[in-house]
Amino acid sequence: MKFRILAQEGFARSASFMGTHGQTETPCFMPVGTLGAVKGLTWEQVKGMGYSLVLANVYHLYLRPGLEVIEAAGGLHSFIGWNGLILTDSGGFQVFSLGRLMKIKEEGIEFRSHVDGSKHFFSPEFVVEFEERIGVDIGMVLDECTPYPATYEYAKHSMERTLRWAKRSIEARTTDKTALFGIVQGGVYEDLRLKCVEELVKLPFDGFAIGGLSVGEPKEEMYRITRLVAPKLPPDKPRYLMGVGTPEDILEAVEAGVDMFDCVMPTRNARNGTLFTSRGKINIKAAKYRKDFSPPDPECDCYTCRNFSKAYLRHLYASGEMNASILNTIHNLHFYAKLMERIREAIKGGYFTEFKREFLAKYRGG
Numbered sequence: 001m002k003f004r005i006l007a008q009e010g011f012a013r014s015a016s017f018m019g020t021h022g023q024t025e026t027p028c029f030m031p032v033g034t035l036g037a038v039k040g041l042t043w044e045q046v047k048g049m050g051y052s053l054v055l056a057n058v059y060h061l062y063l064r065p066g067l068e069v070i071e072a073a074g075g076l077h078s079f080i081g082w083n084g085l086i087l088t089d090s091g092g093f094q095v096f097s098l099g100r101l102m103k104i105k106e107e108g109i110e111f112r113s114h115v116d117g118s119k120h121f122f123s124p125e126f127v128v129e130f131e132e133r134i135g136v137d138i139g140m141v142l143d144e145c146t147p148y149p150a151t152y153e154y155a156k157h158s159m160e161r162t163l164r165w166a167k168r169s170i171e172a173r174t175t176d177k178t179a180l181f182g183i184v185q186g187g188v189y190e191d192l193r194l195k196c197v198e199e200l201v202k203l204p205f206d207g208f209a210i211g212g213l214s215v216g217e218p219k220e221e222m223y224r225i226t227r228l229v230a231p232k233l234p235p236d237k238p239r240y241l242m243g244v245g246t247p248e249d250i251l252e253a254v255e256a257g258v259d260m261f262d263c264v265m266p267t268r269n270a271r272n273g274t275l276f277t278s279r280g281k282i283n284i285k286a287a288k289y290r291k292d293f294s295p296p297d298p299e300c301d302c303y304t305c306r307n308f309s310k311a312y313l314r315h316l317y318a319s320g321e322m323n324a325s326i327l328n329t330i331h332n333l334h335f336y337a338k339l340m341e342r343i344r345e346a347i348k349g350g351y352f353t354e355f356k357r358e359f360l361a362k363y364r365g366g
């Protein structure tokens with residue numbers, strides 16, 4: 001794994017990341033492909049939008065189709081037919097959000113499957129082994145995503161266990177083909193966050209994520225912790241803010257030095273009719289679009305905006321047509337890809353601050 005800074009403006013930086021299955025430029029947004037597909041789109045469409053790094057998830061893939069099937073297919077890339085880069089989350093978050101968490105022990109996490117209620121156990125070592133055996137380019141290590149709110153005591157003990165798991169994860173490593181990222185926890189407590197960074201960066205991780213955010217805390221808290229932690233992570237390694245976020249959140253975090261982002265919003269919102277546009281979000285279900293024959297975003301050059309009107313997309317949605325999800329997802333993911341492309345260009349051109357101000361004025365101005 002190689003990470004090369006191409007340009008810097010303040011803490012914001014544009015870089016190129018080289019993994020086993022190719023390379024990508026940052027800041028980048030990673031479409032969520034939790035079960036091995038981006039809902040509603042083919043890989044051809046995802047690649048055509050310029051994405052070269054997508055997300056999958058150990059928790060889900062372990063339960064369905066399972067390690068045996070993926071290994072028999074020759075690894076995750078050949079199983080899902082995606083030849084770009086893949087990052088998998090460790091499942092730490094999903095066990096809490098989806099699975100029925102049984103117990104967090106020093107050894108690892110005991111949980112019941114949300115699919116059939118069967119009992120399972122993830123240790124830090126098992127997660128690293130799973131990620132290496134399915135051959136992903138970047139593996140997140142097993143952590144506890146400290147919930148919000150959490151007391152100082154809880155956040156402290158949870159962060160200290162996450163640190164012990166991080167050490168065990170690095171020790172369990174058997175190849176450098178799968179880059180490993182450590183995850184910073186510590187809740188909303190600055191001293192715990194700084195202590196976690198201090199210990200985590202002593203370990204030979206290929207990149208670092210800021211975890212435990214975008215879990216219901218106020219925006220200002222998310223920004224405060226991001227601005228505190230991001231600049232303190234090693235500048236020569238990728239920084240990934242997990243689960244973030246809206247266009248505003250991404251611009252704020254890029255300004256703080258974050259390189260990688262993931263969020264379900266562009267895909268999930270598309271399926272419930274919310275479209276991101278240069279003038280803010282619109283909800284295509286609104287009656288006011290019944291005879292609005294203009295495209296979702298006049299400034300967007302995606303397939304959906306070039307060929308269809310708001311009225312038509314509203315009709316598809318109201319009729320429960322499958323194409324409503326497909327066409328809305330094409331637009332939203334294209335919008336995010338374009339935003340990241342313009343951010344990279346702005347940093348390389350030395351005008352990121354102006355770009356951020358102009359984008360937000362228009363986006364908020366409606």
Ligand SMILES: CNc1nc2cc3c(=O)[nH]c(N)nc3c(CC[C@H]3O[C@@H](OC)[C@H](OC)[C@@H]3OC)c2[nH]1
Pocket residue numbers: 032033034055056057088089090091092093094140143144145146183210211212213214215242243244262264
């Ligand atoms: C929404 N807010 C949010 N805050 C998060 C915080 C954490 C965290 O502290 N630790 C871990 N391990 N994961 C986190 C995650 C999950 C991201 C994954 O969740 C999946 O999206 C649903 C996707 O899996 C394909 C993605 O993969 C990286 C978060 N998501």
Ligand SMILES: [Zn+2]
Pocket residue numbers: 296297300301302303304305306330331332334
């Ligand atoms: Zn569009």
